[in-house]
Structure formats: structure tokens, C-alpha cells
Amino acid sequence: MIIKGAYVLKSYKDEPQKLDLKISNGKISKISENLIENDEEIYFFDNKLITPGLVNTHTHVAMSIFRGIAEDLPFNEWLFKTIEPLETKLNDEIVYWATLLSLMEMASNGIVAFCDMYMFENSVAKAVSEFGMKALLTRGLVDLDGNGKGRLKETFELIEKWNEHDNRIFVGLGPHASYSCSINYLKEIANISKINDLVVTMHLFENHWEKERYNLKEILDTGIADNHFLAVHCVHVDSDDLKLLSKFNTFISHNPTSNLKLGNGIAPITDMLKNEINISFGTDGPASNNSLNVLFEARLATLLQKKDNPQHMKIEDVLKMLTVNGYNALKLDGGLIQEGKYADLTIFDLDTPSFFPTKNMKKHLLHSTPKVYATMVNGKFIYIDGKFPTIDSKEVYRQFTNSYKKVIGIEN
Numbered sequence: 001m002i003i004k005g006a007y008v009l010k011s012y013k014d015e016p017q018k019l020d021l022k023i024s025n026g027k028i029s030k031i032s033e034n035l036i037e038n039d040e041e042i043y044f045f046d047n048k049l050i051t052p053g054l055v056n057t058h059t060h061v062a063m064s065i066f067r068g069i070a071e072d073l074p075f076n077e078w079l080f081k082t083i084e085p086l087e088t089k090l091n092d093e094i095v096y097w098a099t100l101l102s103l104m105e106m107a108s109n110g111i112v113a114f115c116d117m118y119m120f121e122n123s124v125a126k127a128v129s130e131f132g133m134k135a136l137l138t139r140g141l142v143d144l145d146g147n148g149k150g151r152l153k154e155t156f157e158l159i160e161k162w163n164e165h166d167n168r169i170f171v172g173l174g175p176h177a178s179y180s181c182s183i184n185y186l187k188e189i190a191n192i193s194k195i196n197d198l199v200v201t202m203h204l205f206e207n208h209w210e211k212e213r214y215n216l217k218e219i220l221d222t223g224i225a226d227n228h229f230l231a232v233h234c235v236h237v238d239s240d241d242l243k244l245l246s247k248f249n250t251f252i253s254h255n256p257t258s259n260l261k262l263g264n265g266i267a268p269i270t271d272m273l274k275n276e277i278n279i280s281f282g283t284d285g286p287a288s289n290n291s292l293n294v295l296f297e298a299r300l301a302t303l304l305q306k307k308d309n310p311q312h313m314k315i316e317d318v319l320k321m322l323t324v325n326g327y328n329a330l331k332l333d334g335g336l337i338q339e340g341k342y343a344d345l346t347i348f349d350l351d352t353p354s355f356f357p358t359k360n361m362k363k364h365l366l367h368s369t370p371k372v373y374a375t376m377v378n379g380k381f382i383y384i385d386g387k388f389p390t391i392d393s394k395e396v397y398r399q400f401t402n403s404y405k406k407v408i409g410i411e412n
């Protein structure tokens with residue numbers, strides 16, 4: 001396949017330039033000013049801007065089934081009184097359709113890869129496999145109800161069946177939080193992570209009350225961050241916590257919308273950057289956001305940090321968080337448009353009022369409202385010009401609506 005005529009932003013550091021891309025076997029095989037090749041599938045993308053694909057480093061995709069059902073509630077009421085009782089009604093089929101719906105939404109927002117933590121993760125993997133996106137999947141691990149072992153067993157089954165599937169699906173370990181796991185359970189998870197070289201991702205200090213159970217040192221002493229630790233939220237961390245975290249192979253997923261909407265606060269991103277911690281963006285689940293759009297998260301995060309000092313969160317830093325840092329957090333190779341890299345691309349439509357003057361198009365990616373035209377993963381389009389070529393979107397809408405009725409129990 002050849003893509004001709006587009007502006008290409010090869011990395012967060014570069015400026016867009018007119019370049020042609022050749023894609024073979026899922027990877028970028030050639031980048032040149034004027035590629036002339038015969039007998040190829042050719043796309044003429046004049047008036048398009050191609051960037052490295054965007055990454056969503058924290059979500060619970062199947063929670064789209066709960067979108068809009070629990071608004072204006074504090075965190076405890078939202079999670080423990082509203083969401084958790086409804087989660088008992090989920091099953092493989094419902095999670096499959098809810099996942100496909102979320103994949104459509106993410107693809108239409110330019111997302112090529114994401115990290116998920118939830119239940120019925122085998123169905124999430126099946127949906128991701130069919131849709132064509134890239135993902136790090138984790139079964140949410142909780143042991144306070146006595147079923148910790150069962151959830152670890154599910155994790156091993158997931159690894160056996162899906163890890164490294166099609167160079168797109170990877171499996172990690174997902175301890176839910178330090179308030180839902182015992183210290184011994186975290187130690188066991190840490191051990192498994194080290195032996196099998198698996199990413200660990202966990203909600204960490206999303207709420208002010210979490211530290212009352214275990215402080216950061218107690219959590220880190222379990223070994224949970226010894227291998228590769230993707231900590232989600234980190235809203236309630238002080239400078240000592242950040243210094244401690246920076247000594248480990250820590251990656252932080254910043255989810256500003258969910259943190260604000262559930263009344264949990266604003267993470268100290270500027271301090272995290274001073275400690276040279278790898279920060280990326282997550283949407284969190286669609287029941288607490290309620291959308292799956294990392295460009296929006298990046299814009300919100302930038303504005304929140306600029307409120308005291310407009311020199312914080314420069315465009316290059318933020319584009320790095322959306323791309324390279326996202327891949328690093330998921331322990332994947334990517335985030336750059338280079339020969340030999342996987343063709344994971346986000347393609348923007350420059351024929352949009354908000355992209356003019358086009359001379360400043362790189363800035364518009366963050367501070368204006370860009371429109372995604374197409375999304376490609378490993379050389380295949382998963383979204384192009386309003387359509388989802390890998391699936392039957394009408395069937396997804398129909399089945400999702402049926403699933404919603406089964407969960408909520410009312411006509412909709």
C-alpha cells in the first residue's frame with residue numbers, strides 16, 4: 001500500500017512535511033518525498049495530516065454499557081452503590097458487544113492502542129482481535145471477596161490464549177487497587193510479574209482515603225513496581241511519593257476527566273514531569289468520563305497545568321505523552337513514523353475550519369478541535385471516512401442496545 005500527498009508528522013519533535021509512505025506486511029517500509037511504484041494499492045491523501053497513532057493507557061472498555069446511568073455522584077456512591085451491583089449482570093456476550101462499541105468510538109477518535117482492566121476479558125480480546133486494534137489486556141484482580149485465586153487463573157488462561165496474538169494483543173496483570181487487594185495478594189502478583197515479565201497496571205491513590213489502608217512504601221515493598229508498573233491516576237501523591245515512584249520502572253496514566261467528574265481532584269502532573277516520570281493519557285471507563293477521546297484528555301490536562309504557568313505542558317511534551325509515552329507505558333514499540341516501525345497511524349482531515357491556518361497544523365492537534373479522518377493499526381484501516389471496515393457497525397448498535405436492556409432491565 002502507498003499513501004501519497006499527505007503531510008506527515010514523523011514524531012512529536014518534528015514539523016509536518018509532505019511525504020509518501022509505503023506500507024508492507026503491517027510496517028512502514030519506505031518514507032520518501034515522491035514514491036513512484038507500480039501495481040500498488042494507492043491512497044491519495046492530499047489535505048490530510050498523518051501522525052503516529054494515539055494511545056489510551058487506561059480504560060474499562062465494556063463499561064460503555066453503563067454510560068450515563070450514574071451521573072453527579074461522589075466516587076463511593078458511583079462505584080460501590082451504583083456500578084458494582086450492576087456488574088453482576090454482565091456476561092461474555094454483553095461485554096463483547098459493549099467492547100466493540102467502545103472500539104468504534106476509540107478508532108473514530110484516532111486511538112490505535114489501549115490498556116484495559118476489567119472482567120470477561122476473554123470477550124474483550126475476541127472483540128479486539130476481530131476489530132483490529134492493539135491492546136494490553138488485564139483481568140481486574142481483587143481478593144477481598146475470597147476469589148483472588150480464581151481471577152489469577154483467568155489471567156493465566158488469558159495469557160495462554162491471547163498473549164502476543166497477531167502482534168496486537170498482549171496480556172498483563174491488573175490488581176484493581178490497594179484498597180481491594182491484600183498485601184499478600186500484591187506480593188503474589190508482583191512475583192508472577194517478575195517471573196513472566198508481565199506489565200502490572202493498578203489504580204493508585206485516585207482517592208484521598210486510599211492511603212489510610214496502605215501507604216506507598218508498603219505497596220512498593222510488595223515488589224509490585226519492580227518490573228514494569230503502570231500506575232493509574234496518582235492524584236493524591238506528594239513530592240516524597242513521586243521521588244519514591246521515580247526510582248522504579250513506573251509509568252503514570254493521567255485521567256483528568258474521570259478525576260474531575262468523580263470529584264477526586266487534579267493530579268500533580270508538573271511535579272511528575274520534574275521527577276522525569278513517563279506520563280501518558282487515559283480516558284478511564286466510559287461510565288466515568290463519559291467518552292473515549294485521549295485528545296480531549298490531553299487538551300484538558302494541558303489547560304489544567306497551564307492555569308498557573310502557561311509555560312507548562314508544551315505541545316511537544318504533550319504529543320510525546322499521547323504517542324511514544326503511551327507505547328512505552330504499554331511496553332510496546334511505537335509512537336514514531338519510521339521505516340521498520342508498525343504502521344499505526346492517526347490521519348486527520350485538514351479540510352476542517354479548525355485546522356486553518358494550516359501552517360500551524362501541529363498546534364491545532366492539541367489546542368483546536370481536529371477531526372480524525374482515518375485510523376490504521378499494523379497497516380490496516382480500522383476506521384476511514386466515517387466507516388469501520390472490519391465490522392458491521394449497524395449490528396453492533398443493535399446488539400449493544402439489546403445488551404443494555406438486559407443489564408438495565410428497561411426499554412430504551
Ligand code: NI
Binds near residue numbers: 059203232
Ligand atoms: Ni479505572
